[in-house]
Amino acid sequence: MEAKASVKFVRMSPRKVQIVCDLIRGKDVATAAAILMNTRKAACEPLMKLLKSCAANAENNFEMDPEKLYVAKIYCCPGPILKRMMPRARGGAAGIQKRTCHINMVLAEKE
Secondary structure (H helix, E strand, O other): OEEEEEEEEEOOOHHHHHHHHHHHOOOEHHHHHHHHHHOOOOOHHHHHHHHHHHHHHHHHHHOOOHHHEEEEEEEEEEOOOEEEEEEOHHHOEEEEEEOOEEEEEEEEEOO
16 A cells, blocks of 8 residues: 655755655655755755655555555656746846746555
């Protein structure tokens, strides 16, 4: 059985979030939480909240054992891009893309 959780419209580039996702994929929940608490990346904060939410879903909704849970799947998809302009020299303008992402996590029990 699997428990799922997702967070949408995180104001962070999916490329930066994917680096941290790769660190915790396949790890058990306690190890993943320890990795997230000791990694100095901005993406660790929303991923830690997502991990706690997914573990709570597994425990409360599916009666899964929290000691046996591990991160079965975690992936980050690009969300909508907020387009902004910045003034440049001689009356010109340059485009700025403020990227967002959607993060999905699936926890499963080890046999």
